[in-house]
Amino acid sequence: MGTLHFTKGHGTGNDFILFADPGGEQSLSAEKLAMLADRHFGIGADGIIRAVRSRNLLDGAASLEEDPDAEWFMDYYNADGSVAEMCGNGIRVFTRYLLDEGLVTLEPGETLPIGTRAGVRDVQSNRSGFQVDLGHWRLTGAEPLVRARNLPVARPGLGLEVGTPHVVVALAGDDELDSLDLGTAPQLDPAPVSGANIEFVVPADPLVKDGIGRIRMRVHERGVGETLSCGTGAAAAALATRHWAGAGAPDHWRVSVPGGTVAVRAFRAEEGERVALSGPAELVFKGEFAIPD
Numbered sequence: 001m002g003t004l005h006f007t008k009g010h011g012t013g014n015d016f017i018l019f020a021d022p023g024g025e026q027s028l029s030a031e032k033l034a035m036l037a038d039r040h041f042g043i044g045a046d047g048i049i050r051a052v053r054s055r056n057l058l059d060g061a062a063s064l065e066e067d068p069d070a071e072w073f074m075d076y077y078n079a080d081g082s083v084a085e086m087c088g089n090g091i092r093v094f095t096r097y098l099l100d101e102g103l104v105t106l107e108p109g110e111t112l113p114i115g116t117r118a119g120v121r122d123v124q125s126n127r128s129g130f131q132v133d134l135g136h137w138r139l140t141g142a143e144p145l146v147r148a149r150n151l152p153v154a155r156p157g158l159g160l161e162v163g164t165p166h167v168v169v170a171l172a173g174d175d176e177l178d179s180l181d182l183g184t185a186p187q188l189d190p191a192p193v194s195g196a197n198i199e200f201v202v203p204a205d206p207l208v209k210d211g212i213g214r215i216r217m218r219v220h221e222r223g224v225g226e227t228l229s230c231g232t233g234a235a236a237a238a239l240a241t242r243h244w245a246g247a248g249a250p251d252h253w254r255v256s257v258p259g260g261t262v263a264v265r266a267f268r269a270e271e272g273e274r275v276a277l278s279g280p281a282e283l284v285f286k287g288e289f290a291i292p293d
């Protein structure tokens with residue numbers, strides 16, 4: 001492939017390598033993707049995003065069927081080279097990238113539909129950066145036990161699907177969250193066949209202030225390890241906490257992660273409830289990387 005022209009960006013510290021391949025001609029092997037994401041031997045990132053015109057990808061054809069205006073497809077990979085369906089932080093950074101490259105326009109109040117493997121996702125600009133409609137979410141029914149390296153006993157987790165699979169675990173308080181060792185992947189019992197992103201949460205005190213629910217979260221991402229943030233994970237963590245809090249819990253949530261803060265909003269739609277995520281999206285630098293054959 002030769003030289004990769006890339007942009008590095010992040011959303012609350014969840015960082016990505018982005019490159020444009022409008023024609024869909026530069027697909028990289030999992031091994032090469034993992035090398036790009038390696039923080040010692042490559043560029044370094046939690047995820048890699050290829051911008052492809054939907055019409056030039058098989059997965060993109062499904063997006064165009066869902067919404068003919070979904071011109072661009074976010075082809076997303078985790079740091080280990082595995083494919084992921086969606087990325088809540090990544091799609092905001094992807095939008096910033098498309099704008100920066102002059103590939104799309106997005107005026108305030110307008111919506112940009114983007115193809116992903118989880119379906120088309122609508123993005124709008126807002127005060128914090130961008131808001132993305134993450135679509136319908138659901139409880140999976142799974143409640144695996146979660147073992148993390150320095151947690152004295154296994155904790156019950158709650159399985160949720162937010163375009164990507166998640167298991168959310170409530171911890172006793174800030175001390176437990178801060179001292180959690182996520183250097184080793186937590187174990188799920190039973191383990192979901194396709195793996196899961198695992199979020200550890202604690203409520204703020206008070207949990208609800210001015211009508212907004214507030215939690216802190218740390219995450220171990222599938223295919224990556226501990227990251228500074230996870231957008232779909234923040235949505236899963238807020239929805240799980242609302243589920244545990246019961247009737248009367250708010251629909252608006254602020255989720256603090258090691259890399260910043262994102263906002264989550266659940267809202268009713270025709271076919272059930274959807275969830276939206278808002279937060280910043282920054283581009284940090286551009287570069288070139290010679291990919292060895």
Ligand SMILES: N[C@@H](CCC[C@H](N)C(=O)O)C(=O)O
Nearest residue numbers: 084087088089164230231232
């Ligand atoms: N960081 C993401 C999720 C990325 C994909 C995840 N690692 C998976 O495999 O599901 C986000 O911001 O949502």
